[in-house]
Amino acid sequence: MGQQKLSIILVVVVAVTLFFFLQTTNSVPEKEQGIEAQLAATLSKIAGVGQVEVYLHAETIQNERSILSSYFEDSSNNPSYTGVLIVSEGADSMEIKRQLTDTVSRVLQLPAHRIVILPMEKGGSQ
Structure with missing residues (x-):
């Protein structure tokens, strides 16, 4: 009976951990894309700017953390x-x-040297 309870608890812990891992890994790119799109839409409203595309480079922290600690x-x-x-x-x-x-x-509270502005190819984005 004790082995069966331990197996059930282990399965539940693995399932919960997997669920939290999938939630955290999928939400960041969607959030970044939303911010990029919102910033591009806002910047394109400035007189003379025209069509705009934005790419944000986010800091990635390369340290070892458990899935639950990041949650x-x-x-x-x-x-x-x-x-x-x-x-x-x-x-x-x-x-x-x-x-x-x-x-x-x-x-974005970034120094100017971290911002690159380039002209768009004539004819807009493809």
């Missing part, structure tokens, strides 16, 4: 971004580049 951490904190790539139709203009750099620097 119990405060997940309400925003991820820490270490760089941004912005491709914009209006980035040919130095004034637009400056406006984009200033805006993104303030919104």
